[in-house]
Amino acid sequence: AQSVTQPDIHITVSEGASLELRCNYSYGATPYLFWYVQSPGQGLQLLLKYFSGDTLVQGIKGFEAEFKRSQSSFNLRKPSVHWSDAAEYFCAVGGFSGGYNKLIFGAGTRLAVHP
């Protein structure tokens, strides 16, 4: 079955520290992978996506993610976290099942940033 696992429910980092959020997926075909961020009271905002090509993907707000097929992972990274990065982060996998991009989401990782 297709699924996405985000092992860390909550993560706390200090401002300026590096960040890595983990995402593992199970998908029967070549996956399309996404990271979204959800701030309180806001909708989901796309940080980055991987469809094909270079496995290291750059996104907005200084985020990047690396697709590792052998590990079925798509971890999100940021070298230096800012207080404004505190939010909930969702990894999602999609594919063109039925001719459209049906997204399957992980349960999310809530990031807290200490000053």
Add this chain to the structure above:
Amino acid sequence: GAGVSQSPSNKVTEKGKDVELRCDPISGHTALYWYRQRLGQGLEFLIYFQGNSAPDKSGLPSDRFSAERTGESVSTLTIQRTQQEDSAVYLCASSLASQETQYFGPGTRLLVL
């Protein structure tokens, strides 16, 4: 330009009542999706519309849930005879075409008492 908008932002209702949630997609986006987000969980796909094609309703949890969309414009999600387990945030997304990035609205937070 304007993003996806949803109304109401919050809805409190009594068990057994019907509710209607509205989604205004980004202008020109042909594909529209509804998702449900229960507390502490990821998003669950509910339904997908693409132009005038028959919608994919495979994610609707019961026959109390239905959705309509007129052409490539507004969509409404209706929940009949609401139950407490329907309490969640209902998110709408739209995309330029069926294989493009989905853009999400702010959601409607539904609380069934």
